[in-house]
Amino acid sequence: MKISVIGCGYLGAVHAAAMAELGHEVVGIDVDSNKVAALAAGRAPFFEPGLPELLLAGVESGRLSFTTDMSAVKGAKVHFIAVGTPQRKGEHAADLTYVDAAVDSLIPYLSAGDLVAGKSTVPVGTAARLASKVADAGSGAMLAWNPEFLREGFAVLDTISPDRLVYGLPSGEQHALAKDHLDEVYATALSKDTPLVVTDYATAELVKVSANAFLATKISFINAMAEIAEVTGADVTQLADAIGYDARIGRRFLNAGVGFGGGCLPKDIRAFTARAEELGRGESVAFLKEVDAINLRRRQKVVDSVVAALDGDVFNKRVAVLGLAFKPDSDDIRDSPALDVAAQLKGLGADVIATDPEAIDNARRTHPQLAYTTDLEEAFTGAAAVVVVTEWKLYRAFSPARALQLASGSVIIDGRNCLDATAWRAAGWTYQGLGRP
Numbered sequence: 001m002k003i004s005v006i007g008c009g010y011l012g013a014v015h016a017a018a019m020a021e022l023g024h025e026v027v028g029i030d031v032d033s034n035k036v037a038a039l040a041a042g043r044a045p046f047f048e049p050g051l052p053e054l055l056l057a058g059v060e061s062g063r064l065s066f067t068t069d070m071s072a073v074k075g076a077k078v079h080f081i082a083v084g085t086p087q088r089k090g091e092h093a094a095d096l097t098y099v100d101a102a103v104d105s106l107i108p109y110l111s112a113g114d115l116v117a118g119k120s121t122v123p124v125g126t127a128a129r130l131a132s133k134v135a136d137a138g139s140g141a142m143l144a145w146n147p148e149f150l151r152e153g154f155a156v157l158d159t160i161s162p163d164r165l166v167y168g169l170p171s172g173e174q175h176a177l178a179k180d181h182l183d184e185v186y187a188t189a190l191s192k193d194t195p196l197v198v199t200d201y202a203t204a205e206l207v208k209v210s211a212n213a214f215l216a217t218k219i220s221f222i223n224a225m226a227e228i229a230e231v232t233g234a235d236v237t238q239l240a241d242a243i244g245y246d247a248r249i250g251r252r253f254l255n256a257g258v259g260f261g262g263g264c265l266p267k268d269i270r271a272f273t274a275r276a277e278e279l280g281r282g283e284s285v286a287f288l289k290e291v292d293a294i295n296l297r298r299r300q301k302v303v304d305s306v307v308a309a310l311d312g313d314v315f316n317k318r319v320a321v322l323g324l325a326f327k328p329d330s331d332d333i334r335d336s337p338a339l340d341v342a343a344q345l346k347g348l349g350a351d352v353i354a355t356d357p358e359a360i361d362n363a364r365r366t367h368p369q370l371a372y373t374t375d376l377e378e379a380f381t382g383a384a385a386v387v388v389v390t391e392w393k394l395y396r397a398f399s400p401a402r403a404l405q406l407a408s409g410s411v412i413i414d415g416r417n418c419l420d421a422t423a424w425r426a427a428g429w430t431y432q433g434l435g436r437p
């Protein structure tokens, strides 16, 4: 099938490459000519495991192309909208400028029977509004909402083998044709019995935001338990293991630490709250404000722990910050707790040296005031205190004995509870996790 993908960020670029891998003929459209040039040459403009190989294979096969020219969508039967919906400046609501611009610029090229399939995370009600826009233009095209659940770091796997598919379809006579189009797109996944939920626009939109709200709530729940553990001497990691054995609860997303960040969870819970308030149901999701507050408190907790470990004053003291990305296997620094901690410590006058295997270039652009090194040994060298804020594998693998030789102090704050506390203590470190004695 010929497919177009509008917006080639984390979501769109992966979707385009994965669809080509599945045998479709795909054109990706983006307004950023640098991004398009990289993608067209088979290069990923961001770090995502497995994506470079997929891009190269797609481009070389001739099935995958990228351009800034919207007219290239002509002839495609399904047009995916994969542009960003960031938080509006100074507000909690989502900024739909890019979604509207994408649909507006797509409309002149649509033909009867084409399907516009929204993938971006949008406030409930958006799909119905966009469907009217598409219908009013009179081309005979239709609209569906087909939310995406990929995780950065596993984006290729999640797109090729999703754990479920959700179609929010138009009612009436367009329903069957819209479903046929999406079934053709996802034929490979459907042939492997991937669960499929066929529903209406509002449900499809809400599935996405409620999934992210649930995940954020799960993380903040365990971080709230960490706060209680901290005043009682309990160990939140053991607590998570113990409650996680209950299959109804499950152990995943119960890792207490510096909290969630990224381009999705934080802004999605805020946008959901804003949308619920518009709908007169603010109280239904008012708890998400608490989820957000707990999450942000953990960043402060990590900063306070570093300050306390350095006798209440970090001024001019060398602090090594291990990690900048919002999670490992990503170079994404959007709303990153790690970068926030580094910036806060720098703001307090600490001599911060930050390291990350992938995210330094991005961090340097937004936080030029920080000092960076890609060399982990250099980061440890002369550090009065060390703080781990992204759980990259190489930090777990680093020798605590070697780290102690390099550092000037012996305090390590494990903001992700990812290190082997026993090994670090045995090597002579004062190890401090979050929510752990």
Ligand code: UGA
Residues within 6 Å of the ligand: 121, 148, 149, 150, 151, 152, 153, 212, 215, 219, 252, 253, 254, 255, 256, 257, 258, 259, 260, 261, 262, 263, 264, 265, 326, 327
């Ligand atoms: C999230 C969702 O997990 C995806 O299902 C969704 O498709 C995506 O948002 C999206 O809306 O596009 P992602 O932002 O890639 O995916 O990251 P997650 O793996 O959800 O992690 C989010 C944050 O939570 C990270 O900062 C991570 O370190 C933190 N986290 C995760 C914890 O602090 N504890 C945990 O137990 C798990």
